[in-house]
Amino acid sequence: MKTRRAFLQQMGMASASIPFLNTGLLNFNREPGDDGPVLRVALMGLGGYASRVAESIQSCKRVKITGLISGTPEKLQTWRKKYNVPESSCYNYQNFDNIKSNKDIDVVYVITPNALHHNHTIRAARAGKHVICEKPLAISAKEGKEMVEACKKAGVKLLVGYRMHFEPTTLEVIRMRSNGEFGSIKFFQGLCGFRIGDPAQWRLNKALAGGGSMMDIGIYALNGSRYMVGEEPVWVTAQETKTDPVKFKAGVDETIQFQLGFKSGATASCLSTYNMNYLDKFFLNGEKGFAEMQPSIGYGPIKGRTHKGAVDAPIVVHQTVQMDEMAAIILDGKKPVVAVDGEEGLKDLRIIEAIYQAAASGKKIML
Incomplete structure (x- = not known):
């Protein structure tokens, strides 16, 4: 059977x-x-x-x-x-x-x-x-x-x-950045990872997952870099580390560090891994201030602080808010603060492919 x-x-x-x-x-x-x-x-x-x-x-x-x-x-x-x-x-x-x-x-x-x-x-x-x-x-x-x-x-x-595009703490940090409260953005750091369990699960099967940690947890750091900085990257570099080739077979990345450059001169340094716990942090640095979120992408509660103090935002069930907001997008034509359409997903895929290319070649890939 x-x-x-x-x-x-x-x-x-x-x-x-x-x-x-x-x-x-x-x-x-x-x-x-x-x-x-x-x-x-x-x-x-x-x-x-x-x-x-x-x-x-x-x-x-x-x-x-x-x-x-x-x-x-x-x-x-x-x-x-x-x-x-x-x-x-x-x-x-x-x-x-x-x-x-x-x-x-x-x-x-x-x-x-x-x-x-x-x-x-x-x-x-x-x-x-x-x-x-x-x-x-x-x-x-x-x-x-x-x-x-x-x-x-x-x-x-x-x-x-x-x-995360509908999560209140995330949206408050984006609002502050959009309003210039951090000044010119200089740097973003995104750390996303956990130790994955069952080696037989589909997430460790390249045919079903399309890759490894980058496709699953690393996409949060990548996507986060784009909405936190407020720009699209223009170049990427990356390095892959694999300590367990038995569990993480060919085409299934265990750990990838990647760096992004933006037109304004801002840079991002991110980590995606299936082999380390306690990695759930975003940090945004600007000329006038900073924002830090830890946890930054977990199911909650998301906790944030800036140079002005703790971020006071409601604690919500992410999927409940997501679904109600998506109902408004589909039924009412509402425009979200951060896009969630297919084009947004396609942008991440194109950058992920460049990250894999950079990790394999050791070269800076222009986007």
Whole structure:
């Protein structure tokens, strides 16, 4: 009997053959809530993070789980009963294209292994559904670009699960930087890592993960450097360290240090690792002040301080705020402070590819 991992890999690598639908924007036909219309979500991939998202949605004002997609029948039954989802709105990876006729689903939240994002996103778009895709958007910039184009062609929105873009402490530091309270930005440091466990998990399988720590935890430091500095990098250098080639096989990075240069002259120094704990820190330095966040990307609470003192911001459940904000983006056309669209995810992928290239070549890569 095939394992779930093998089944996922087979389904994800297969290319969809359903023609694009010229759907335009979806017609949301639902009962409005006190805070506006409700976004009806189908969760795809019922693993650990999906459980966190599902629980968080229960506190949302504008989001409801109305569909489930999984390759494990037992999970579908358990989740269906827990979240009161009708059997007619439960799908597997073979038949989920049928959601195109399900008027009770507006968006598919793709929470499957990285290598499956491309296939699952394109199929959901072809079914006329908006897509929220977990980060990284894909395992290559080429795939990411195809996903962005597919969603545009289908007339649906593509968002990426960058939960930190809605986190209050993060947004307060961004506000201060935007208002010039730190002066000219000179330097950013992002440290992101943990000791990864089970060596058989998909995150250590290059075919499913597309890499190693950089694709999973390092993307937080990379993305953070961009929204904290407030610029796009123009060059990158990088170095890779591997102490356990058995656990971290070829193509699966254990630790990468990378440096970014910005047009203004600001620089960033970041660390991504699967082999060290207690790494969850951002530091931003400017001519007039600084900001430090530690923890900076964990599930919370995020703690920040600046040259003016502690950052006083609400403590929230990241995924609850993320989903309500994404409902506003999709339903109301709200523009977030920090972008979370497919183009934002594509920018990170292009830089990640440059980081891998720099680490392999030892050269500075211009972006």
